[in-house]
Amino acid sequence: MSQTVTLRIYRRDPELDTAPRYQNYQIELTPGLTVLMALYHILENVDKTLAFRSSCRSAVCGSCGMHINGMNRLACETQLAPLGNEVVIEPLPHLPVLKDLVVDMTTFWEKYERVRPYLISLKAPPEKERLQSPEDRKKIDEFIDCILCACCHTSCSTAWWDKEYLGPAALAKMYRFVADSRDEGGIERLKIAAREDGVFRCHTIFNCTEECPKKIPITFGIQEIKKRVLWGKLTGKL
Amino acid sequence: MLKHQVLVVGGGLAGLRAAIECAGLGVDVAVLSLLYPVRSHSGAAQGGINAALANMPECKDDSPAKHAYDTVKGADFLADQDAAEILTTDAPARIYEMEHWGVPFSRTPEGKIAQRPFGGAGYPRTCYAADKTGLYILHTFNEQAVKHRVKVYNEWAALALASDGARNHGLVALNLQTGDIAAFAADAVIFATGGLGRVYKRTSNAMQSTGFGMAIAYRAGIPLKDMEFVQFHPTTIIGTNILMTEGARGEGGYLINKDGERFMQRYAPKAMELAPRDIVSRSIQTEINEGRGLPDGGGSVYLDLRHLGREKILERLPGIRDICISFLGIDPIEKPIPIQPGQHYAMGGIDTDKDGATILPGVFAAGECACVSVHGANRLGGNSLLECVVMGQRAGAAAARYVQSVTSAPSEAVVNDALKKTSAEVDALLKSEGKERLVTLRDAMAETMSDKVGIFREEKSLAEAVALLRELRARYRNVGVDAKHRKFNLDLLRTIELGGMLDIAEAIAVGALARKESRGAHSRLDFKTRDDANWLKHTLAYFTPDGARLDYKPVTITKWQPEERKY
Numbered sequence: 080m081s082q083t084v085t086l087r088i089y090r091r092d093p094e095l096d097t098a099p100r101y102q103n104y105q106i107e108l109t110p111g112l113t114v115l116m117a118l119y120h121i122l123e124n125v126d127k128t129l130a131f132r133s134s135c136r137s138a139v140c141g142s143c144g145m146h147i148n149g150m151n152r153l154a155c156e157t158q159l160a161p162l163g164n165e166v167v168i169e170p171l172p173h174l175p176v177l178k179d180l181v182v183d184m185t186t187f188w189e190k191y192e193r194v195r196p197y198l199i200s201l202k203a204p205p206e207k208e209r210l211q212s213p214e215d216r217k218k219i220d221e222f223i224d225c226i227l228c229a230c231c232h233t234s235c236s237t238a239w240w241d242k243e244y245l246g247p248a249a250l251a252k253m254y255r256f257v258a259d260s261r262d263e264g265g266i267e268r269l270k271i272a273a274r275e276d277g278v279f280r281c282h283t284i285f286n287c288t289e290e291c292p293k294k295i296p297i298t299f300g301i302q303e304i305k306k307r308v309l310w311g312k313l314t315g316k317l
Numbered sequence: 318m319l320k321h322q323v324l325v326v327g328g329g330l331a332g333l334r335a336a337i338e339c340a341g342l343g344v345d346v347a348v349l350s351l352l353y354p355v356r357s358h359s360g361a362a363q364g365g366i367n368a369a370l371a372n373m374p375e376c377k378d379d380s381p382a383k384h385a386y387d388t389v390k391g392a393d394f395l396a397d398q399d400a401a402e403i404l405t406t407d408a409p410a411r412i413y414e415m416e417h418w419g420v421p422f423s424r425t426p427e428g429k430i431a432q433r434p435f436g437g438a439g440y441p442r443t444c445y446a447a448d449k450t451g452l453y454i455l456h457t458f459n460e461q462a463v464k465h466r467v468k469v470y471n472e473w474a475a476l477a478l479a480s481d482g483a484r485n486h487g488l489v490a491l492n493l494q495t496g497d498i499a500a501f502a503a504d505a506v507i508f509a510t511g512g513l514g515r516v517y518k519r520t521s522n523a524m525q526s527t528g529f530g531m532a533i534a535y536r537a538g539i540p541l542k543d544m545e546f547v548q549f550h551p552t553t554i555i556g557t558n559i560l561m562t563e564g565a566r567g568e569g570g571y572l573i574n575k576d577g578e579r580f581m582q583r584y585a586p587k588a589m590e591l592a593p594r595d596i597v598s599r600s601i602q603t604e605i606n607e608g609r610g611l612p613d614g615g616g617s618v619y620l621d622l623r624h625l626g627r628e629k630i631l632e633r634l635p636g637i638r639d640i641c642i643s644f645l646g647i648d649p650i651e652k653p654i655p656i657q658p659g660q661h662y663a664m665g666g667i668d669t670d671k672d673g674a675t676i677l678p679g680v681f682a683a684g685e686c687a688c689v690s691v692h693g694a695n696r697l698g699g700n701s702l703l704e705c706v707v708m709g710q711r712a713g714a715a716a717a718r719y720v721q722s723v724t725s726a727p728s729e730a731v732v733n734d735a736l737k738k739t740s741a742e743v744d745a746l747l748k749s750e751g752k753e754r755l756v757t758l759r760d761a762m763a764e765t766m767s768d769k770v771g772i773f774r775e776e777k778s779l780a781e782a783v784a785l786l787r788e789l790r791a792r793y794r795n796v797g798v799d800a801k802h803r804k805f806n807l808d809l810l811r812t813i814e815l816g817g818m819l820d821i822a823e824a825i826a827v828g829a830l831a832r833k834e835s836r837g838a839h840s841r842l843d844f845k846t847r848d849d850a851n852w853l854k855h856t857l858a859y860f861t862p863d864g865a866r867l868d869y870k871p872v873t874i875t876k877w878q879p880e881e882r883k884y
Contacts, residue, residue, distance in 0.1 A: 130805035197460035198419030208416040210428030
């Protein structure tokens with residue numbers, strides 16, 4: 080027996096529309112149907128003006144983060160069936176909308192670039208690989224899984240209102256290097272974290288950790304940086 | 318007019334590596350990418366990247382020469398042996414460099430880069446980072462591009478080259494975010510646009526893997542090489558065809574038919590599940606065709622990891638476990654995974670030399686969109702990421718040398734002409750009252766390719782495919798788009814891309830019809846053996862409005878005479 084679901088989709092072309100509107104689409108539920116595949120079905124068969132981002136459709140590229148029934152998720156890995164008879168699909172919150180579900184990511188990438196998101200090494204590297212123990216490698220296990228989908232950043236209520244705050248994604252990237260035994264960015268990185276727009280803007284609300292599709296303990300990482308910044312201040316190194 | 322000395326088209330592994338090389342050499346370089354670079358499909362590569370580092374106890378006497386031999390044998394002797402040696406000789410330096418840049422490789426107990434066994438390789442040679450190797454390398458390269466302040470044009474679609482026939486002067490591209498079409502003057506353009514999987518119905522590739530970069534070069538008169546060689550990965554999950562890494566078998570996973578038999582013992586008794594991909598895919602398809610597939614009707618067998626145990630799966634294969642849970646509702650710790658072969662990789666591509674240069678001065682290519690050829694008739698797992706970083710570096714360096722050697726600036730007149738012509742074509746498409754539509758034509762193409770130009774091929778169905786694809790190309794001239802808006806017009810973009818996909822699909826089918834032998838991934842039921850006397854040669858497909866015109870060129874044989882492949 081076929082079951083129909085209503086997708087209630089946020090629509091807006093800022094050039095043409097003065098305000099956003101919601102448009103309803105009926106879609107037949109098939110086994111394994113994801114939100115992303117439902118969007119493609121609409122784009123190809125119902126409404127060719129719909130705009131959304133996607134690429135890998137296997138939860139690794141980070142393109143299709145959107146706000147689905149009140150939560151930021153990757154559309155590609157979100158099964159439609161458990162979401163109920165009416166599913167509300169909106170763009171990631173608190174970023175300017177370019178069109179429909181496509182948001183302007185400019186500030187997101189600017190914050191990523193501000194944390195010096197690359198391994199810093201002061202010594203010349205050895206001829207072969209640097210040695211790193213499996214235990215040290217394990218310390219970055221979760222944080223290297225970040226796909227920069229912005230689900231955390233746009234769920235952070237501090238980042239919503241404080242446009243300068245680096246936010247959880249950039250800080251998770253920073254922690255990925257802070258915790259890497261090979262990185263020598265130490266004090267320079269912590270200086271960035273210690274600024275007014277840095278880690279102390281995090282009020283441990285945990286939205287980022289709860290909404291991360293990769294289950295990265297982002298709040299934990301931010302507190303780890305706070306600890307290091309505090310220690311640096313207390314010991315006069317910062 | 319926007320100007321750069323080098324414009325790299327594509328922000329995946331090969332493109333970013335080329336751009337980093339150019340930036341390091343002080344060249345003004347920019348990347349133009351359909352996606353934010355970290356979204357590129359390189360990030361979906363799971364299992365690893367090959368290099369004879371000899372880090373594991375079992376591979377103390379591994380060497381680049383042995384890696385080259387395995388690559389050439391895996392290629393069913395269609396690889397150019399000098400190119401394969403460059404690939405494997407450059408490999409260790411590229412891997413160490415990536416480690417120095419921060420790629421979080423998994424480690425041996427003594428802290429070296431860990432290596433795992435992969436198909437068709439004599440030693441555990443595949444350097445890995447859990448089962449997310451491509452993701453981690455892609456992000457690391459993006460980080461290096463940021464560090465080098467490489468300018469990136471995010472979410473731009475390349476549309477056409479600006480060539481005067483003797484030399485290229487730039488590129489025309491569509492800015493998806495604004496809908497504007499703009500021209501770039503560039504001494505050198507490097508294509509690094511990835512694969513063409515979406516030409517097929519069942520593919521592990523991303524939605525954006527349309528092969529459109531290949532089509533742009535092809536239409537500009539650059540030949541496509543060995544397009545009939547299409548890799549079908551043995552293990553993609555049933556339905557969505559998302560990849561299950563070869564690393565799953567490298568770590569000891571079994572392939573099981575409906576009778577519970579490890580059937581690879583009948584096809585490759587020594588290598589078993591770790592035979593090269595062409596052989597394993599044919600074996601699985603044979604099991605399915607002969608009624609030993611799973612009774613789910615979708616055509617599948619099991620990939621069974623249960624005996625590896627929870628700890629090993631969580632440590633080495635966490636990514637594919639998550640995929641199975643999200644997309645199949647199956648935890649591979651507890652249940653076997655239903656899999657089927659799916660299109661995965663194009664061995665063929667834009668014909669280049671060993672430095673990524675094409676026959677058109679000022680145009681280079683690297684990575685999956687290119688064909689050097691290092692993969693010949695069948696690519697070994699772990700060699701594609703390697704090709705991206707080795708050839709990305711080489712193409713970047715070659716383009717930098719080229720721009721320093723050119724004596725005149727790109728002609729703005731030529732670039733403006735290309736802009737006018739392309740803009741007119743896009744306008745015509747937007748205004749077209751043609752009745753044909755994207756979805757109908759694309760589905761017909763993808764089904765034709767999967768049904769008639771798939772794992773097993775024969776004269777009759779290939780001829781039908783060529784005829785059907787030519788008919789679709791004719792119908793495409795009458796295509797229209799329904800969406801007329803400017804920003805993020807997916808209907809327009811995908812319809813433009815379909816034109817290129819049809820050109821490429823036809824080139825694949827024409828090449829496959831002509832090649833009357835079985836070699837590597839090209840398996841003809843009517844010509845079951847390899848025919849070195851007549852077919853030890855590369856196919857070159859040249860674009861004509863009526864379809865591909867074929868030519869051939871010799872394979873470079875240096876050290877290893879062709880022999881029968883046994884595993």
